[in-house]
């Protein structure tokens with residue numbers, strides 16, 4: 224059987240105030256084409272389908288259209304909720320959808336639902352574990368040691384009583400780490416990471432599964448072994464420089480007889496790239512290419528450029544962010560975020576800020592407005 228592993232769709236997401244809905248529609252159409260061309264039997268959807276627990280109408284329409292298309296193509300879907308999804312809302316209609324081979328498990332109730340499919344190599348069990356907090360595990364499994372995430376999840380998996388002699392596949396949305404290193408983030412995950420954290424699970428917890436289709440980390444990567452993978456987000460959702468340098472992919476998994484699992488990564492081609500460009504404003508404007516792309520521009524001009532954003536937007540209508548890399552910005556950076564404010568008065572700080580971005584101190588009228596606002600906000604007396 225052939226699967227495609229998707230996750231972290233974040234339908235309805237805005238990146239720096241730009242709606243990604245058109246880009247998401249485009250990439251889902253492309254994924255549907257891949258499913259057709261690669262003769263994929265089933266889609267694994269590892270959570271964060273929506274960006275918000277109450278998704279926008281556009282986002283719901285998009286997902287509805289995608290599911291309808293897959294059902295019309297005769298493909299099965301195996302989906303779980305992520306931390307961004309509302310478990311109840313995602314669970315809605317799931318028993319009806321199952322009649323169309325669309326299996327959605329939005330909420331954990333102490334058991335991991337399992338759907339068994341058959342092919343030439345016999346039964347294949349597909350386990351659907353939605354996002355859960357370790358604290359919820361004890362509620363359903365009172366005997367379990369839930370003092371750490373790792374222990375709680377071992378209890379959840381043990382409780383499922385998976386038969387390791389048969390073929391098993393797990394779809395989940397959690398923070399899973401390898402023995403040697405932590406997964407690399409893409410910068411758009413919006414999760415709370417505690418340093419030296421306990422809210423992560425060792426990848427060996429899932430050793431009994433032939434393939435582990437994971438969501439949560441937005442950078443595509445294998446964890447511990449090739450067949451335990453984060454799919455990564457299908458589009459770039461952050462302006463993190465490393466993230467912008469990546470090409471997004473989707474894994475296609477071919478499962479043969481027990482132990483025979485092949486993973487192939489297929490690159491995705493977005494409607495518009497998110498690009499980081501750098502240089503003097505004049506040069507960036509003069510040498511503009513692929514102007515429909517989303518742009519993060521770093522200006523290297525030593526002087527603050529008048530109306531830089533508006534001027535850049537004339538050639539690149541989708542500028543997401545603009546910053547400077549020059550002597551002034553480096554001096555500010557070198558001092559660090561905290562100490563730069565240390566021992567300075569409100570007026571000194573505002574004055575320096577204006578000096579940096581505008582090249583001069585605020586005028587009398589500007590000071591009056593700033594002071595009034597600061598007073599209202601309780602920043603100054």
Ligand SMILES: [Mn+2]
Pocket residue numbers: 231233271305307412439440441
């Ligand atoms: Mn996510």
